[in-house]
Amino acid sequence: xxxxxxxxxxxxxxxxxxxxxxxxxxxxxxxxxxxxxxxxxxxxxxxxxxxxxxxxxxxxxxxxxxxxxxxxxxxxxxxxxxxxxxxxxxxxxxxxxxxxxxxxxxxxxxxxxxxxxxxxxxxxxxxxxxxxxxxxxxxxxxxxxxxxxxxxxxxxxxxxxxxxxxxxxxxxxxxxxxxxxxxxxxxxxxxxxxxxxxxxxxxxxxxxxxxxxxxxxxxxxxxxxxxxxxxxxxxxxxxxxxxxxxxxxxxxxxxxxxxxxxxxxxxxxxxxxxxxxxxxxxxxxxxxxxxxxxxxxxxxxxxxxxxxxxxxxxxxxxxxxxxxxxxxxxx
Amino acid sequence: xxxxxxxxxxxxxxxxxxxxxxxxxxxxxxxxxxxxxxxxxxxxxxxxxxxxxxxxxxxxxxxxxxxxxxxxxxxxxxxxxxxxxxxxxxxxxxxxxxxxxxxxxxxxxxxxxxxxxxxxx
Amino acid sequence: xxxxxxxxxxxxxxxxxxxxxxxxxxxxxxxxxxxxxxxxxxxxxxxxxxxxxxxxxxxxxxxxxxxxxxxxxxxxxxxxxxxxxxxxxxxxxxxxxxxxxxxxxxxxxxx
Numbered sequence: 001x002x003x004x005x006x007x008x009x010x011x012x013x014x015x016x017x018x019x020x021x022x023x024x025x026x027x028x029x030x031x032x033x034x035x036x037x038x039x040x041x042x043x044x045x046x047x048x049x050x051x052x053x054x055x056x057x058x059x060x061x062x063x064x065x066x067x068x069x070x071x072x073x074x075x076x077x078x079x080x081x082x083x084x085x086x087x088x089x090x091x092x093x094x095x096x097x098x099x100x101x102x103x104x105x106x107x108x109x110x111x112x113x114x115x116x117x118x119x120x121x122x123x124x125x126x127x128x129x130x131x132x133x134x135x136x137x138x139x140x141x142x143x144x145x146x147x148x149x150x151x152x153x154x155x156x157x158x159x160x161x162x163x164x165x166x167x168x169x170x171x172x173x174x175x176x177x178x179x180x181x182x183x184x185x186x187x188x189x190x191x192x193x194x195x196x197x198x199x200x201x202x203x204x205x206x207x208x209x210x211x212x213x214x215x216x217x218x219x220x221x222x223x224x225x226x227x228x229x230x231x232x233x234x235x236x237x238x239x240x241x242x243x244x245x246x247x248x249x250x251x252x253x254x255x256x257x258x259x260x261x262x263x264x265x266x267x268x269x270x271x272x273x274x275x276x277x278x279x280x281x282x283x284x285x286x287x288x289x290x291x292x293x294x295x296x297x298x299x300x301x302x303x304x305x306x307x308x309x310x311x312x313x314x315x316x317x318x319x320x321x322x323x324x325x326x327x328x329x330x331x
Numbered sequence: 332x333x334x335x336x337x338x339x340x341x342x343x344x345x346x347x348x349x350x351x352x353x354x355x356x357x358x359x360x361x362x363x364x365x366x367x368x369x370x371x372x373x374x375x376x377x378x379x380x381x382x383x384x385x386x387x388x389x390x391x392x393x394x395x396x397x398x399x400x401x402x403x404x405x406x407x408x409x410x411x412x413x414x415x416x417x418x419x420x421x422x423x424x425x426x427x428x429x430x431x432x433x434x435x436x437x438x439x440x441x442x443x444x445x446x447x448x449x450x451x452x
Numbered sequence: 453x454x455x456x457x458x459x460x461x462x463x464x465x466x467x468x469x470x471x472x473x474x475x476x477x478x479x480x481x482x483x484x485x486x487x488x489x490x491x492x493x494x495x496x497x498x499x500x501x502x503x504x505x506x507x508x509x510x511x512x513x514x515x516x517x518x519x520x521x522x523x524x525x526x527x528x529x530x531x532x533x534x535x536x537x538x539x540x541x542x543x544x545x546x547x548x549x550x551x552x553x554x555x556x557x558x559x560x561x562x563x
Contacts, residue, residue, distance in 0.1 A: 012462045012502055019469040026476060034481045034529070041525035042472065042487040045495060045518060049465075052499065057510040061517055069521030073528040080532030185531045191414035192530055195523070198407060206516055218510040223517070230521060237531040336453050343460045343501065347467075350494055354467045357474050363483045370471075370486050374493040381464075381497045388453070388504055397512045398500075401519060405493060408523045412489050415530040419482035422533060 041072035057218035065226035138216030171310035182309025196238030203231035225299025243308035258298025335387035342384030349377035371413040461501030468494035492522030
């Protein structure tokens with residue numbers, strides 16, 4: 001058989017790049033809010049494929065889970081609650097042009113920086129590979145996140161918990177005992193109920209699999225937690241279950257267990273390994289897995305609660321129809 | 332190896348053909364429901380054929396099992412999503428979705444709420 | 453084989469992208485949600501083929517996540533229709549939905 005030259009994989013990049021740019025343009029130009037949000041979800045999924053072509057499957061997984069799934073739910077529920085007749089004055093043409101020019105400037109600056117990098121771009125990949133063997137993790141991203149830059153990851157877990165607290169603070173004082181109601185919509189379609197009955201077990205397996213496989217392959221606690229959160233949201237949207245009230249003890253424990261475990265192990269590292277967040281040699285991998293497991297749970301709980309919204313009284317749902325803004329206090 | 336490659340080539344080509352057919356349906360069909368029909372049926376079939384075609388190239392057993400699981404998932408989600416979208420399209424056109432959608436959903440929601448599905452997920 | 457799989461992946465990807473162009477034009481938002489359906493099937497197929505061609509072992513994991521989450525836009529949209537419909541049918545529809553919402557709340561607040 002004659003040798004057919006292998007087509008360059010980069011041929012797949014051209015239509016993908018055009019599609020991403022075209023979709024972004026369409027998003028900014030389209031009039032309807034819901035249409036824009038739907039397009040944005042599709043955009044997230046396309047960008048996930050683009051990340052695969054750039055070689056970062058970890059980022060692609062996060063983009064698909066967060067940008068495609070969770071952000072889509074968040075934005076669509078927001079649009080549904082705000083209603084489609086939002087009275088907003090359109091920005092003027094000079095304002096539009098100025099925004100466009102500034103965006104173009106930022107894009108040009110980024111392009112200049114990226115294209116102007118020296119040919120083997122400076123990177124720490126070699127350094128990571130040198131030290132990765134001591135951590136026994138096959139995935140360099142996981143090694144960097146959990147071992148080499150563990151402080152950043154610890155702070156990120158804490159920030160997630162803080163974000164939930166900030167969101168809860170938007171609830172009215174007298175609504176504190178109530179449940180979040182941002183996902184309280186009308187009768188779910190039977191197909192949605194079926195999906196919410198069959199999909200969560202699958203999503204549970206996929207989420208735990210993503211966490212477990214993140215040690216050696218692309219994945220990790222954040223991606224796994226995002227998938228788990230999406231399954232919880234599915235159940236809540238289909239009204240097979242309801243988001244827990246913010247006073248629920250288990251919920252609070254779930255949010256906190258990730259950062260707390262991380263912090264405790266980090267402090268133990270002061271005694272056992274001589275540095276904050278140092279891992280003793282004998283227990284490196286088990287400790288890392290323990291941290292990641294707790295982090296998966298916390299990320300799942302926190303992300304699900306972030307989309308579920310602040311606690312609200314039932315009357316808050318009418319704010320959109322009456323169009324009054326003072327009912328913001330109820331929500 | 333040649334048999335596996337030939338098998339893959341045939342099924343992946345069939346799959347690609349069905350994706351193309353789905354696109355033609357999307358472009359040419361006159362109304363939303365027909366376009367949804369073209370999309371769900373042709374694209375799901377295309378996905379199934381592509382996955383069947385990729386099975387000889389995957390590792391045994393877990394690679395193949397993952398592909399089968401992916402296909403089943405796609406069929407389930409595709410079917411449910413198509414139903415949901417069809418209901419939404421009916422509502423968009425100002426009709427009630429056929430099949431007593433509202434009554435059934437209301438009855439199951441009532442039952443679910445009375446049983447108190449639970450505080451936490 | 454890799455070359456064939458790559459070409460097939462590119463063909464399906466282009467088909468998906470062209471389909472997106474048509475879908476996003478379509479009248480009505482429910483029509484645009486078909487983009488989620490399209491990416492969930494076509495995107496997964498293209499990803500599997502491209503991943504197989506370039507020997508990416510994690511492509512199946514990403515395809516799993518893509519398949520699972522592509523439906524979520526449709527899920528949220530359809531769930532939100534319980535509230536959003538009254539916008540098109542102001543008045544009668546709004547009161548119908550409002551009574552549903554009020555009917556729900558005692559049960560919800562009591563739980």
